[in-house]
Amino acid sequence: MNNNSDGLRFMKMHGLGNDFVVLDLRDGGAPPSPQVVARIADRHCGVGFDQLATVAWDDQADVRLVFWNADGSFSSACGNATRCIARFVMDETGRDRLSLRTDHGMLYAEDAGHGLTRVNMGQPVLDWQSIPLAQEVDIDHLPIAGDPVATGMGNPHMTFFVEDADAVDLHSFGPEHEHHPLYPERTNVEVVQVLARDEIRLRIWERGTGPTLASGSCSCAAAVAAARRGLTDRRVKVNVPGGVLMIDWREGGVWMEGPTAYVFDGVLTPQWLAS
Numbered sequence: 001m002n003n004n005s006d007g008l009r010f011m012k013m014h015g016l017g018n019d020f021v022v023l024d025l026r027d028g029g030a031p032p033s034p035q036v037v038a039r040i041a042d043r044h045c046g047v048g049f050d051q052l053a054t055v056a057w058d059d060q061a062d063v064r065l066v067f068w069n070a071d072g073s074f075s076s077a078c079g080n081a082t083r084c085i086a087r088f089v090m091d092e093t094g095r096d097r098l099s100l101r102t103d104h105g106m107l108y109a110e111d112a113g114h115g116l117t118r119v120n121m122g123q124p125v126l127d128w129q130s131i132p133l134a135q136e137v138d139i140d141h142l143p144i145a146g147d148p149v150a151t152g153m154g155n156p157h158m159t160f161f162v163e164d165a166d167a168v169d170l171h172s173f174g175p176e177h178e179h180h181p182l183y184p185e186r187t188n189v190e191v192v193q194v195l196a197r198d199e200i201r202l203r204i205w206e207r208g209t210g211p212t213l214a215s216g217s218c219s220c221a222a223a224v225a226a227a228r229r230g231l232t233d234r235r236v237k238v239n240v241p242g243g244v245l246m247i248d249w250r251e252g253g254v255w256m257e258g259p260t261a262y263v264f265d266g267v268l269t270p271q272w273l274a275s
Contacts, residue, residue, distance in 0.1 A: 079216015
């Protein structure tokens with residue numbers, strides 16, 4: 001699916017309402033520029049998405065994935081898009097396991113049965129320089145009002161624990177903390193309400209996108225932060241506005257499991273691309 005005289009072909013997918021435009025470059029073609037990515041993300045004049053992903057062949061893995069946020073900026077990881085693309089390739093090839101190379105590292109996916117897809121998102125990044133933060137601090141207790149936790153999942157995260165997640169005005173709280181000077185590359189922001197040792201509720205502000213119905217990397221970061229704080233066990237049910245993800249922080253990495261949906265195919269016209 002590439003940009004040529006026939007237009008730019010794409011697939012639309014979502015995981016629990018966290019939606020993606022996917023460009024299949026396995027037959028060749030170059031990804032769009034950041035400016036075109038941002039235009040495609042426009043839900044009124046383009047297609048609309050939370051993230052855009054490209055899939056290409058790779059000599060080290062089954063496929064190579066690259067991700068962009070809705071503002072055209074790069075992201076090293078996108079958990080739900082990884083699950084959606086993994087399910088698409090598994091259905092296409094008849095396989096039940098895949099390796100997927102991302103800028104965060106090599107990820108592994110498997111069929112979890114019952115229509116669910118499971119991806120190992122790798123170990124969380126717990127070093128302040130690699131998250132990255134602007135200075136050395138206690139990542140389990142950041143020097144920010146609300147006492148949040150910092151985690152890296154291939155992208156940076158700031159996780160707050162609150163009594164009532166609904167009481168937080170995410171539209172002001174999210175951008176205020178996304179651009180906090182402690183995070184030189186900005187950050188995803190999670191608001192977590194602990195429901196039980198094995199269950200949390202999560203609201204999400206994604207870096208470069210805004211509020212989303214779900215996020216795989218945010219769900220992983222929130223579960224890791226809750227376990228590090230001793231608030232939950234390492235396997236938790238994560239309730240997001242779009243549904244439920246299961247997160248299991250094992251010795252070998254953080255596994256994320258949930259449903260996926262391949263919604264439709266489309267073509268961006270040459271006229272729109274040239275405008």
